[in-house]
Amino acid sequence: MPIPAAAARRVQLIVFDADGVLTDGGLYVGNEAWEHAFQRFDVRDGVAVAMLRRAGIRLAIVSSRESEAVRRRAVELGIEDVYQVSPFAKVATVEIMLTRDGLDWSQVAFLADDLPDVALLERVGVPAAVGDAVPEVRCRAMWCGSARGGHGAVREFTEALLRARGEWDRLVNDYLKESREGG
Numbered sequence: 001m002p003i004p005a006a007a008a009r010r011v012q013l014i015v016f017d018a019d020g021v022l023t024d025g026g027l028y029v030g031n032e033a034w035e036h037a038f039q040r041f042d043v044r045d046g047v048a049v050a051m052l053r054r055a056g057i058r059l060a061i062v063s064s065r066e067s068e069a070v071r072r073r074a075v076e077l078g079i080e081d082v083y084q085v086s087p088f089a090k091v092a093t094v095e096i097m098l099t100r101d102g103l104d105w106s107q108v109a110f111l112a113d114d115l116p117d118v119a120l121l122e123r124v125g126v127p128a129a130v131g132d133a134v135p136e137v138r139c140r141a142m143w144c145g146s147a148r149g150g151h152g153a154v155r156e157f158t159e160a161l162l163r164a165r166g167e168w169d170r171l172v173n174d175y176l177k178e179s180r181e182g183g
Helices: 005-010 018-022 043-054 068-077 087-101 115-121 153-164 168-181
Strands: 013-016 058-063 081-084 108-112 126-129
Touching: 005 126, 005 153, 013 018, 013 087, 018 058, 018 068, 018 153, 043 058, 043 068, 043 153, 043 168, 058 068, 058 087, 068 081, 087 115, 108 115, 108 153, 115 126, 153 168
Parallel strands: 013 058, 013 108, 058 081, 108 126
Antiparallel strands: none
16 A cells, blocks of 8 residues: 555654564674674665655664664664664654653654554554565554565655655655765
8 A cells, every 4th residue: 555645755764673574684693703693684675765865854763672673773874863762762763862852752663573662663654574574563554565564665755745745756766876976
């Protein structure tokens, strides 16, 4: 189902969950000699984030699990707002951003996958779900993708949102022009 154009045009902030949205939800954990767990990210999602930034949309990650890998990926993508909080603090965390930026809930989109995301989904203007989201998330989403988390779900959502805003073709053409010119 396409995102309604009016709702898409209101979006000024997109919040992503991390595990199961930016990643496939899997953790690669070794023995005690390993310092960190490893996580998989999709490169196409990185291009999507660049397109959202070109559109002037603020981006944030609000996750309920601490992850150095997520922090590092956020730095690579230029996402400055990264919050790794209790699942019960997600709403309060986004409320702080809204107050800081002078936004309201109708100006927020949230891409989610699991139960810790439901409270946010019920408040935002554009609630969205990755393809393998749990039923409790999918039934609350305005838009449901087919791509699984960590496998291009952010890219799929980005294209749907920017198409609904009427910006996708222009942003792609600008991106391609810039890449051809080497700039």
